[in-house]
Amino acid sequence: MFTRKSLLAFAGVLLVSGLFTGCDKKTPEASSDKSTTTAPKEGGTTSTKETATAGVGKAAEVARDASKKIKIVYIPKNTGNVYFDSVIAGFKKAQGELNFDFDVVAPAQADAAAQIPFIKQQIQQKVDAIAISPNSPDAVKPALVEALSKGIHVITIDADLTGNEEGREASITPMDFSLVGKSQIDLISELVGGKGEIAILSATTDAPNQNFWIKGMKETLKDPKYKDLQLVDTVYGNDQDQKSATEAQALLLKHPNLKGIIAPTSVGIVSAVRVVEASGKADKIAVTGLGMPNNLRKYVQTGSMKKFALWNPADMGYIGSYLLVGLVNGKIKPSVGGSFEAGSLKERKFGEKNGIIAGPPLVFDKSNIDQYHF
């Protein structure tokens, strides 16, 4: 946060520099002309560094030559989704460091085409940058291409426009998905002591991420290190409470010697642990997978679930902010193999097709779960 004194200093610097340079930069929004602009200019950096919190030095450099407050809009898949609320929290954290205008708009339901009107609206309002978690790689592409053609910077967050990468400049994915399978097997192996029957409770049979991870798990299991772990079943709960519970219950019944369940989906993992706990077998059957700390906190506290994993969604919003501000300023040019500094999260690299990986899997257990609220 900036103090009143520093605001005054910025305003002064802005006024002076405005006299010299005139209003030559594109105007994102008429209203932002009138607002007290705090984007640091040349010569204003000193006061930024003095007043802003630690770790903002880079911020000042990235945002240095913006004459208008940058307007970033984030379009999550749908409103009221705690997962995306965490992404938004990441944006807001970076907003405190980089000082841009930030807004979130989204449809109520995550339908393929529902985001299109929101994208069109942002194009009309001439925002500087759009970050989107697309509901469909195909449906939103034309609208995003239009945004790009109007000079708006576009990145995807969480999900990419697979096959339609020309609709965005870069993509931030939560973690290296090729590592999910292995890390899940590592977790279950640790929990069941390296041997016994295990099963997978997945979401839907056609979910690309799920199938990719399951494939990764199966490949990991070929490693002689895991020769005593047997994958005996893979079932699908369709990401519905009821169906997931029915399938989890059936797993216990079909496989009396089951030692562990991996549920790499936030709905399935809750159902699985609840079913195992209710059947009084929590000490015999380990449940792990990918899930949200809020949904599983109680089961971790009671000991029915020892460990599970996820990434930190907030990191994606945080990195996205640094990336977009840099793109708008022209400081960051996405290129495979290139990199940029994302504030306190340090350097991030552009991988294949300008994909950026937010971070390693985060394992939650009794010791750290209370630090996370999503």
Added chain:
Amino acid sequence: MTSKGGIVTFLARFREVGILFFLALIVVLTTLKAPRFLQWDNLSSILLDVPLLIVIAMGMTMVIISRNIDLSVGSMMGLSAMCVGMTLRANPNLPIPLAMLVGILVGVLLGSINGTLIAFLRVPAIIATLGTLSIYRGIIFIISDGKSINSQDLPDALTFLAKPALTKLPLIMVMALVVVGLAHFFLRTQRTGRDIFAIGSNPNAARLRGVPVNKTLFLVFLLTGALSGLAGFMYTARFAFVDPAQAGTGFELSVIAATVIGGTDIFGGAGSALGTLLGCLLLGVINNALAITELNQMWQLAVYGAIILIAVYTDSLIRGRLGKAEKEGA
């Protein structure tokens, strides 16, 4: 009462006989394929799965008998589950019966909105409840700010209601059976209950005969709301997790399916609480059977739909035969 027509006539008195036959068939086939089906662990998991369905389907039975439909039951259940969850999160020491009352009252309110639209403002039920389906779902998002209720927000006394380990019959199943008993009593013996059949058979004739059509319809939707509200409370106990987007979404389709399978005439005028109970059990058994028989996962949905169609067809076939036999015997 007469012994003349023998067993056939006796059976024909019960609309439910076709569905009972089919339920038995599914149970036998599943047990042959997977004997573990009959283990208590498995049966108790079915008993946990069906109570929500049963409670709302009792309301839906009345609605469909009256020649109407209520598409908003899933949203009403979700909204009342959210209200119960939020109330308990704010007041962890609230007695559980009061939490149940909160759920029912929320349902009464929502159901009476449906009833007003349909009975007094004359909006066709399918349109009115299609609208409130969205509105109620929207309100879930608004009041919850889109955040879910998680297990740590709910007292153990609540989730106890849905624990099979402690009581052989989970308490939510006991509650569901009480509701079935009341619905049966209401539809069979009460004047208002009989009026619902009259309205569904012929609304104009019912009106001419002095049946208070509007009042009765209002009551039917109010009761369906109340039952959805009760189911919302049970949902919170059962899942210990209320997700605004997910709680009850699409549930109306299962409820309508169970009701129709149970022999309620989709064109109104006929149906029974016991038939619907059997319809709910059949859906529960099918869902469970599909999971434990190791049927290929890709096939589950298609097989599920096919079984429903076969069930309804077999039922109407058997009923046709018995109806004929009864006429001949009489």
